[in-house]
Amino acid sequence: MTENLTLQMDDYLPLRDVVFNTLREAILKGELKPGERLMEMHLATKLGVSRTPIREAIRMLEHEGLAVTIPRKGAQVAKMTEKDLQDVLEVRDALDALAVVCACERMTDAQFVELKEAMKAFEDATRTDDVRKIVETDEAFHDVIYAAAANPKLENIINSAREQMYRYRYEYVKNPSVYAQLIAEHKTIIDGFDRRDVEFLKKIMHTHLANQINAVREVIREQK
Amino acid sequence: MTENLTLQMDDYLPLRDVVFNTLREAILKGELKPGERLMEMHLATKLGVSRTPIREAIRMLEHEGLAVTIPRKGAQVAKMTEKDLQDVLEVRDALDALAVVCACERMTDAQFVELKEAMKAFEDATRTDDVRKIVETDEAFHDVIYAAAANPKLENIINSAREQMYRYRYEYVKNPSVYAQLIAEHKTIIDGFDRRDVEFLKKIMHTHLANQINAVREVIREQK
DNA sequence: TTTATTAAGATTGAATACAAAGAACAAACA
DNA sequence: TGTTTGTTCTTTGTATTCAATCTTAATAAA
DSSP: OOGGGOOOGGGOOOHHHHHHHHHHHHHHHTSSOTTOEEOHHHHHHHHTSOHHHHHHHHHHHHHHTSEEEETTTEEEEOOOOHHHHHHHHHHHHHHHHHHHHHHHHHOOHHHHHHHHHHHHHHHHHHTSSOHHHHHHHHHHHHHHHHHHTTOHHHHHHHHHHHHHHHHHHHHHHTOGGGHHHHHHHHHHHHHHHHHTOHHHHHHHHHHHHHHHHHHHHHHHHHHO | OOGGGOOOGGGOOOHHHHHHHHHHHHHHHTSSOTTOEEOHHHHHHHHTSOHHHHHHHHHHHHHHTSEEEETTTEEEEOOOOHHHHHHHHHHHHHHHHHHHHHHHHHOOHHHHHHHHHHHHHHHHHHTSSOHHHHHHHHHHHHHHHHHHTTOHHHHHHHHHHHHHHHHHHHHHHTOGGGHHHHHHHHHHHHHHHHHTOHHHHHHHHHHHHHHHHHHHHHHHHHHO
């Protein structure tokens, strides 16, 4: 009689995590701008919690590279310089290469199907005006590859690197003239996996990433 | 008369950072063992602070991969499985390769001198019984290379990967029979930089890392 | 003996309180 | 006018408090 009392205890999340996710989203979407101060009391009242979970969330953002805090002066949304971007891209380039090598070896048939579906979803999204959806489906496409690499540590690190450029990348994707190229590149990537051609894939991934650099750089220049 | 009153206001560190460093050290040195619970009150009284900075430090350890917390149950020192180690090594291998490519391009003469000095310091350290000093000088040698890569983001990520194996690596270095090999490899690395031979360096770094795998794997097996 | 049940204690989650540092602004002085 | 000093207000750092949940150990029931 009481078996359905097993309530949803598993969807409990500490407030610090809720706050963390909220702030993270806000930063990535640009609602909180680079350089903007993160004042504890302000955020606390805005989110309807006390300062304690805010502070813990800020510590987490800090380690994610999304916030910077100066002792006794408080935290602010991390700014990225052009050099920072260059550095992150350099790293991500290397990690993307590793990811395709691993994924090429380890991708299951199911994952390959998933990849083709993700490709389709992205293509569909570009036909809408929903930039958010476009960005998400693009990310999802790459997520499949990273998951196929079957290396959670790698996935984490790539995600954190990705996250650091995300804010700027958003602007890049707003420009519809790049859709055709992105779609073409995704198709080529699928082709590469079909043939399990590692060297080819490494090259493509590199190009794919490099294409973003100038656009993102542009956005960064404007910021300052 | 009063010019030397300028006191050291710059060495202030929030307690959370002090606690973070303390716990981090303790974990890396093995004083806090994998799986050991990190109880807030216990740590707080032991370190003579309140729970607040402890909690913030734990959030930081968490994001460093050194602690894992389960909501409402508390944090514990992160355990590493063999698979985790494999994964981290795979990543580090790729990043090391990137680091030597960058360092090869960008290493200054001063840094090359530094590298040779670090080599010497390590060689000296192996002649003592001070395992701590041996580990430190070995790390310092690699630090010079990473610094020469002139990519702080890369440096950060490598450090965090490095940190995750550090605990296990400690055991490896305790065995004096590996010193000779390590010294030889360091010499070869210097040689590679002298000739700016990127491909050669990539290979050497890979070997250098691979040599540690089995030893560390052994230690991990014992743990469980 | 084994399995449920439950009460007590321990531990984490979150809010609040208080102290200390920093920022902003105004009054005093050159 | 411009600089300096003092005062007040804001904000962060840390400690403390209270509530919720988990663990445990003891007790009761099978």
